[in-house]
Structure formats: structure tokens, C-alpha cells
Amino acid sequence: MDFAQSISEKVEGKRQSYIHISDEIWNYAETKYTEHKSSEILASKLEEEGFKVERSVGGIPTAFTATFGSGFPVVAILGEYDALFHLSQEKSKTEWSPVVPEGNGHGCGHNLLGTASLAAAITIKEILEEETLSGTVRYYGCPAEEGGGGKGYMVKAGLFADVDAAITWHPSTQNGVMSFRMLATSQHYFTFKGKSSHAGVTPHLGRSALDAMQLMNVGANYLREHLIQDTRLHYAITNTGGNSANVVQSEAQVLYKLRGPNLTVVNDMLERVQNIAKGAALMTGCEVIHSFDAGSSDITLNQTLEKVMNESFIQLGVPIFNSKEQDFAAEIRKTFTQEEMVSKGEKSLADTILPYSFDVGIVHGSSDVGDVSWIVPTVQCRTACFALDTPFHTWQVVSQGTTSIAHKGMLHAAKVMGLTAVELLLHPETVIEAKEEHQKKLAKTPYISPIPDTSALPKEVVSIV
Ligand SMILES: [Zn+2]
Numbered sequence: 001m002d003f004a005q006s007i008s009e010k011v012e013g014k015r016q017s018y019i020h021i022s023d024e025i026w027n028y029a030e031t032k033y034t035e036h037k038s039s040e041i042l043a044s045k046l047e048e049e050g051f052k053v054e055r056s057v058g059g060i061p062t063a064f065t066a067t068f069g070s071g072f073p074v075v076a077i078l079g080e081y082d083a084l085f086h087l088s089q090e091k092s093k094t095e096w097s098p099v100v101p102e103g104n105g106h107g108c109g110h111n112l113l114g115t116a117s118l119a120a121a122i123t124i125k126e127i128l129e130e131e132t133l134s135g136t137v138r139y140y141g142c143p144a145e146e147g148g149g150g151k152g153y154m155v156k157a158g159l160f161a162d163v164d165a166a167i168t169w170h171p172s173t174q175n176g177v178m179s180f181r182m183l184a185t186s187q188h189y190f191t192f193k194g195k196s197s198h199a200g201v202t203p204h205l206g207r208s209a210l211d212a213m214q215l216m217n218v219g220a221n222y223l224r225e226h227l228i229q230d231t232r233l234h235y236a237i238t239n240t241g242g243n244s245a246n247v248v249q250s251e252a253q254v255l256y257k258l259r260g261p262n263l264t265v266v267n268d269m270l271e272r273v274q275n276i277a278k279g280a281a282l283m284t285g286c287e288v289i290h291s292f293d294a295g296s297s298d299i300t301l302n303q304t305l306e307k308v309m310n311e312s313f314i315q316l317g318v319p320i321f322n323s324k325e326q327d328f329a330a331e332i333r334k335t336f337t338q339e340e341m342v343s344k345g346e347k348s349l350a351d352t353i354l355p356y357s358f359d360v361g362i363v364h365g366s367s368d369v370g371d372v373s374w375i376v377p378t379v380q381c382r383t384a385c386f387a388l389d390t391p392f393h394t395w396q397v398v399s400q401g402t403t404s405i406a407h408k409g410m411l412h413a414a415k416v417m418g419l420t421a422v423e424l425l426l427h428p429e430t431v432i433e434a435k436e437e438h439q440k441k442l443a444k445t446p447y448i449s450p451i452p453d454t455s456a457l458p459k460e461v462v463s464i465v
Helices: 003-013 015-028 036-048 110-130 150-156 209-226 263-284 303-316 323-333 369-375 395-400 404-426 428-444 459-464
Strands: 052-055 064-070 074-080 135-142 165-172 184-193 232-239 251-260 287-296 378-384
Touching (some): 003 404, 036 052, 036 110, 036 135, 064 110, 074 110, 074 369, 110 135, 135 150, 150 369, 165 303, 165 404, 209 251, 209 263, 251 263, 263 287, 303 378, 323 395, 323 404, 404 428
Parallel strands (some): 165 378
Antiparallel strands (some): 064 135, 184 287
16 A cells, blocks of 8 residues: 555545645634634534544643544644734735734744645544555644743643644644754843833832833843843833833833753743843842743654654655745845855755754744644644745735645645554554653653743633633
8 A cells, every 4th residue: 555645635635625724724814823714714624524532621721632543553733823913915926915914924824824734634644444454643822932832731731631642733834844953941031110200300219110111121121141142032012111201110021042052051041031130120229020821842853753654754755846836945045145145056845855863953933833842742844835934923824825735735744644543553662662662761851841830821811711
């Protein structure tokens, strides 16, 4: 049985319905924890295909699971569908052109991500039935990857307790297995409270929360020199205390995002940042309140699963683009700066698989796939959905998200994930090997949840209940 061939045919057979779902999610452009229509279109499709769907899992309204089959191995396919704020953009345009000013957009291609994972899950189900194989496939509808860390809450709720292996992907400009680590991250609000007063007549009676917040930022910027290279320290001022210069600002707030190679490093950094905040409050006679916002773990890799996925990718080859698609990608590339154009040569779209080698280092972003990767052996691939060098979280990604280039990359990812899962169902001994590799790592480095024990639900969810 040529499973690569049969999986390709199954995915292509339903291509129109997959493209429709992906384009609809692109249109909805729902941001973290508000992905009601996006999660529903995916959940109802899986239900229609014979999966047992559980909605609002872990108490999160836009999280769901869809299960088919029974017994070992339980293979999870992770899907995301959240958009980003302020990235509204017309489709298939080679210039910046928002549909809705300050509207939202799929700047990370998660419309493709959730849909390819859906297509993979449906295809695996069809093979399980045809071949009467033992095993379970479960789609995980994961909200709020962007700035919400939804998967960490799903892990904390025990939703992955019976899973043996997890498979996912990310839309990209390249083809290949993603054998790189990403940074752990933790995001925190620091709210300063002082005392308002007339800034001209009675300044001595006021205590400036704005001063405190600025002093905290100065302190944190001095901290940078004394951090290891792979850390990142970002902040956004979320409340300046108002627009009146003649009022001593009684409240101010700043949001800090800390990143590091693992949560131990991040938590150490957090303690130092907290001390800086306390110092700033002490200097200004203000009070500081600290609250957790979101976080995710670093990604831990699994070589056993990666080898299976790499083999599957090689069998399936790469998405093939026509000259019209090449021309469109070339036009998009004209909007990049010289600095953004890192790939050499004349090509506008990737046409090879990046050679596989295990653990090529750290990419200094973060993903909540990290939390799943510490609970179950996890593997990810990427496929070419966008012109080479397209920077993420930009209008160019949004613009390309409904093109035939993106659709081809998406369907290809479904095939690679599908074949990887089928290989695991056919060879359960490989799953056992992957789990042993995972256990060995965990024995040395236990998993730390990025979420404090006091938070069972994301604050966005708590606020609407
Ligand atoms: Zn993303």
C-alpha cells in the first residue's frame, strides 16, 4: 500500500471544502479567546466527518477536542485559528491596504494552520477505517496561541493525559521538519498606584505612578546587560495615567514580556524585574501590584518522531507552484527591505526540503506548542505557504493567506502530518521509542507550567464568565 499516494488523494479529494474553511477563518479574523466562529466551523466539520466532539474543553469556550477511533496509540493533531490585532489587510494585494482600519488579520497564517490539521485528522480517520487499524486520532482545537498561551491551560486541565504523540505544523516560507527550540516566555502586568494632585499648586501632595513606571523601565533597561544572550525583555506601556500634564498621574501600568531558553531562567529574570518594580515604587512613594498575564514553555524536541516526519516529507516532496504564483510571490517580495531579503538567488518560492538535522538551535520566538511538547512527544513541520523571506506578523502574510500558494502549502502540510501519523499507527513500536526518549529528557528536566497555580483559566475567559 502506497500510503503517500492514498493520503494525497484523500486530501485532494476534499480540497474545496478545506479551502473554504481556511478562507472563512481568514475572513472571521478572530483574536485570542474570541475565536467562536473559527472554532465552530472546524468542530462542526469534524462532527460531520464522524468525530466525537467536545466543546469548551478545560472551561475555555473556544477550545475543543474531536476524537475518532480507540486504543493505543493516541495521536494528537494540534490546530490553531486565532488572528492578530491591527493587521487587517485586503487579500492578494501587493501593497498595504487594510479592509477595516485597525481591524484584525491572520498575520501568522493560523487560518491555514487549523485547517491543515483538520484535513490531516480527517485523512487519518479514513485510513484508520480502511485499514482497520487500532489507534485514536484526536484533533485539538487550541485557541489563543498569539499572546494567550491557550495550550498551557489545556495542558493544565489534563486534556493531554492519555496522548502518546502530538503532531502539528506552522505555515512558512520554507519546507521541512522544525527541529529548533523556541524560548519560554512569561508576561506580567505591573500596575503602579500613587496619588493625584494639582501638578502646579500642590505637587508635593501628589505621588506619581507615571514616574514609578518610568523608573521601573529605566531599571529594567539597566538589567539587560546582566542577562544571558538568549534572553529577551520587552515591554508595552498600557496606561500612562491620562493626558493631563497638570495632574500628577495616580495610576500607570506597564506590561512586561520576558523570554529565556527555559522557564527557570525566565522565572529568575522575573524575580529581578519584580525587585526593580518594588524599588521604583519605593523611590516614588507609590504602590505596585503585579499580576500574571500569559506564558508558555520552551519547545523540547523529539528526534524519534522527527525522523518519521522527515521521511514522510521526503516521500511527499514539496508543493509545486506555477508561473502565475511565482510572479505574485515576486511582486510581494518587492515590498521587502534589503535587510528582510535574506535568501540568496532568484527564487520567489521555496522548492526544496531543508536538509534535516536534529536540534539546529534556538529561534528567539515562543509558542505554546512548548507546553504540549513537555507533556507528550511532539513533532512539527512547516511548508511553503508564502513568498520567500516574508516576515511574520505583517500585512504581507495576511495578504497571501487566501492565495493558491497558501492553499497548496496548507494541503501539503495536511499530507505530511497525515503520513507521519499513519506511520506511527502502523508502527506503534516507534511511538514507544519516542515516549522513552521523552521520558529520559523529563527525568533530567521536569516540566514547569508557565501558569501560576492560582490561575485555572485565562483572564480573558474569567472576565466574560
Ligand atoms: Zn503562528
